[in-house]
Amino acid sequence: HGRARNLGVQSSKHDWVVFIDAGIVPNVDWIECLMRCALSNPLVPASFGLCLFEPDDIVSTAVASVSYGLQVKHLALPASIFHKSIFDSIGYFREDLRAAEDHEWFARFKISYGELPICEKAVVHYREIPNSYRVVFSKWRRAAYFSCLAKTKKLQAFFYSLLPVILVAFSFINLYLILSLIIIYFLIRGIILPLRKNGLHLRPISLKLLFNIFISVVVIDSAKSLGFVSGLIKIYLINKVDSMKKI
Secondary structure (H helix, E strand, O other), X not given: OHHHHHHHHHHOOOOEEEOOOOOEEEOOOHHHXXXXXXXXXXXXXXXXXXXXXXXXXXXXXXXXXXXXXXXXXXXXXXXXXXEOHXXXXXXXXXXXXXXXXXXXXXXXXXXXXXXXXXXXXXXXXXXXXXXXXXXXXXXXXHHHHHHHXXXXXXXXXXXXXXXXXXXXXXXXXXXHHHHHHHHHHHHHHHHHHHHHHHHHHXXXXXXXXXXXXHHHHHHHHHHHHHHHHHHHHHHHHHHHHHHHHHO
C-alpha cells in the first residue's frame, strides 16, 4: 500500500493530490469541500475528509458496531487532499508496511504541522466491510501486525499482547475467576461499548445480531492479539539482528 501511494503521488503532474480507495463512494462535492478547506489554511496545505462505514448485512453490521461504529465518521486518508509540498516536508509513506502506513504518516504529519486539519463537510462512504469472519480475522491480524511495526497504537499493542497472558495465568489460579473475567469482558466489549458507540443506530437488537457481535469480538480481538504478538516478536528479532551486526 505504501509503495502504491508513493507511486501515485510521484506520478501526479499537479500540485494537489487527492486520495481515494477501492470500495469508497464519495459525496458529489467532496473534492470541492476538501479544496475549500485546504485553501482556507495556507499554513497547512492539506485537508482530511471523513469516512462513514456502511454495512450491508448482519455480519458486517456486527463487525462495524464492534470496530468502526455505525454512522460514526472517521478521519481517513482515502478521503483527503494534500499539496505535494507536504511530501517534500515530511517524506513519503513507508513502503515496508502493507497496512498502517497511513497512521505512521499521520504521526509524522502531526510532528511537522500539528493536529490534522479536518474538513467536516467532505464525506465518503465505505461499503465493503467484510461479511466473512475468515476475512475479518485476516484483515485485523494484518492491521495489528503492521501497526506494531509502524510503532503506532502502542497502548493497544500492550493491552492485546498482555490479554492472552492474563487469561492463561488466571486460568491456573482460579477457574471461576477466569470465567467471571471472560463474562465481564464480553459484557463490556460486546454490549456496553457497542451500545455506547452506536446508540440508536444499533437498535433494534435481535438475538441474531447480538450473537454475531459476540463472534465479532472473539474474531477481532483474537486477530489483534495474534497480530500484535507477532509484531513484537518481529521487532525483537530485528533488534537482535541489528545488535549482532554491531558486534
